[in-house]
Amino acid sequence: MKMFGKTIFWITVLMLLVIMAACSGGASTDSADSSEGGTAEAAEQKLRSNQEDPYVGFALDTLREDRWYRDKDAFEAAVEDQGGQVKTLAANGNQDIQIQQARLLINEGVDVLVVVPTEAEGASEIVSMAHDAGVKVLSYDRLIRGADVDHYVSFDNEKVGELQAEAILSQAGEGTFAYVGGAESDNNAVLFREGAMNVLQPHIESGDIELVYDSYTEGWDPVKARENLSSFLASNDVSLDAVVAANDGTAGGVIEALGNQAGEVPVSGQDAEVEAVQRIVEGTQTMTVYKSMEDLAGKAAELALSMAEGEEIPAETTIDNGKGDIASTLLEPLTVTEDNIEETLIDDGYLTESEIYGN
Ligand code: GAL
Numbered sequence: 001m002k003m004f005g006k007t008i009f010w011i012t013v014l015m016l017l018v019i020m021a022a023c024s025g026g027a028s029t030d031s032a033d034s035s036e037g038g039t040a041e042a043a044e045q046k047l048r049s050n051q052e053d054p055y056v057g058f059a060l061d062t063l064r065e066d067r068w069y070r071d072k073d074a075f076e077a078a079v080e081d082q083g084g085q086v087k088t089l090a091a092n093g094n095q096d097i098q099i100q101q102a103r104l105l106i107n108e109g110v111d112v113l114v115v116v117p118t119e120a121e122g123a124s125e126i127v128s129m130a131h132d133a134g135v136k137v138l139s140y141d142r143l144i145r146g147a148d149v150d151h152y153v154s155f156d157n158e159k160v161g162e163l164q165a166e167a168i169l170s171q172a173g174e175g176t177f178a179y180v181g182g183a184e185s186d187n188n189a190v191l192f193r194e195g196a197m198n199v200l201q202p203h204i205e206s207g208d209i210e211l212v213y214d215s216y217t218e219g220w221d222p223v224k225a226r227e228n229l230s231s232f233l234a235s236n237d238v239s240l241d242a243v244v245a246a247n248d249g250t251a252g253g254v255i256e257a258l259g260n261q262a263g264e265v266p267v268s269g270q271d272a273e274v275e276a277v278q279r280i281v282e283g284t285q286t287m288t289v290y291k292s293m294e295d296l297a298g299k300a301a302e303l304a305l306s307m308a309e310g311e312e313i314p315a316e317t318t319i320d321n322g323k324g325d326i327a328s329t330l331l332e333p334l335t336v337t338e339d340n341i342e343e344t345l346i347d348d349g350y351l352t353e354s355e356i357y358g359n
Contacts, residue, residue: 055111065249071296095123112135142154153303155332157192157195169242171242173203175209178212180246189216222253229258230257246270247270263284272288281356287335291331315327
């Protein structure tokens with residue numbers, strides 16, 4: 001059985017490499033072969049239409065959540081608008097595949113690599129591989145841990161957690177609470193939880209709140225979030241007064257698990273997914289956190305192109321990633337409730353009236 005699983009895995013990797021080679025006009029096959037012969041050799045190949053423009057590689061973890069499509073489109077447009085070229089690859093939530101894809105982008109001669117790590121620690125190998133080829137690395141939205149990342153750009157993720165907990169506390173100031181986190185392999189999930197606990201802890205210590213459930217969700221999977229909470233509720237004689245969920249995907253799973261209690265129990269979210277905003281309008285979800293992907297992608301493109309030109313990037317702040325204090329640029333997240341959908345999401349052009357209200 002195990003052997004069969006491994007075979008399937010390597011067939012998948014091979015198929016992905018073939019697809020990627022096909023996408024990049026077959027040259028990567030050559031470079032894939034020569035990758036054994038060292039990235040510097042392939043770097044010279046510089047397989048791109050215009051040698052002058054800086055070439056940016058964008059290595060995404062996944063395209064499962066809506067937001068990552070927005071990031072891809074916004075980042076590609078921003079790089080091209082600012083005079084660069086970009087290639088995006090997505091690893092389908094698999095760290096080994098992401099490392100393979102990063103190697104391919106380096107072999108293709110990218111000048112800078114922008115990475116949304118699948119696993120905070122697992123992606124550190126990409127940084128050493130890139131640096132060996134003289135390529136700088138920008139950590140995008142999620143921080144790569146344990147490596148000399150050149151710069152990190154994201155939102156204030158601890159503040160995201162604080163906004164979520166504050167919004168829920170304003171609806172339920174006491175009682176039994178649950179915390180439904182994201183993937184523990186994602187440094188953001190750890191920061192979101194830290195932010196939420198910054199706000200909840202004093203209320204837990206005073207006894208107003210009892211945190212009866214506190215769990216991360218593997219792979220940020222909404223189905224797992226639902227199953228985990230459902231089995232907890234089924235095997236514990238407890239009814240929840242509030243749930244702090246880390247993103248809209250897990251919030252959707254939580255609301256399904258609440259069943260006919262949905263709408264009575266305040267639930268938080270993040271990412272302003274259209275389904276989540278519709279739930280806020282119908283009253284089953286309390287809030288979401290809006291993070292403008294246009295702003296993040298625009299800033300990241302600016303930083304990536306400066307890094308590709310070898311410019312020094314001033315550190316607005318730094319974050320310790322276990323290897324050192326990483327120069328970082330953090331943007332502000334926003335709370336969205338039924339009261340400010342218009343002046344946030346709609347005015348920003350993130351969602352339209354008809355998408356939300358269907359009229
Ligand atoms: C986090 C990201 C969130 C959420 C999640 C799941 O790193 O900051 O916006 O979407 O990943 O992909």
